[in-house]
Amino acid sequence: MAKKKVKRVSKPMNAVKASKRPTSQSKKSNSMRIVVKNFLFFLVLFIIAVVLGLVFSNEMLDNLFWILSILTGFVAVALLLIMLILFFVRAFGK
Numbered sequence: 725m726a727k728k729k730v731k732r733v734s735k736p737m738n739a740v741k742a743s744k745r746p747t748s749q750s751k752k753s754n755s756m757r758i759v760v761k762n763f764l765f766f767l768v769l770f771i772i773a774v775v776l777g778l779v780f781s782n783e784m785l786d787n788l789f790w791i792l793s794i795l796t797g798f799v800a801v802a803l804l805l806i807m808l809i810l811f812f813v814r815a816f817g818k
Contacts, residue, residue: 756810763803770796 770793777789 759807766800
């Protein structure tokens with residue numbers, strides 16, 4: 725006869741205990757670094773899309789680059805807001 729596998733049941737972590745767990749400083753700086761990198765990346769993409777939208781006279785390419793510039797600009801603004809929120813949380817958290 726084959727042995728039955730025993731499944732271990734892990735206790736779910738209490739939400740209160742999880743929220744009281746201190747976050748390390750490296751995680752905070754790491755998240756800020758990731759946000760800054762992504763912000764700069766989408767800012768560069770936005771600038772490239774705007775320049776290419778101005779350069780091309782073809783209507784289809786012009787519309788494509790303007791749509792890309794709107795999308796990347798929106799993401800860049802969202803990342804800027806996240807970066808500002810993280811900065812103020814760090815500043816007022818001390």
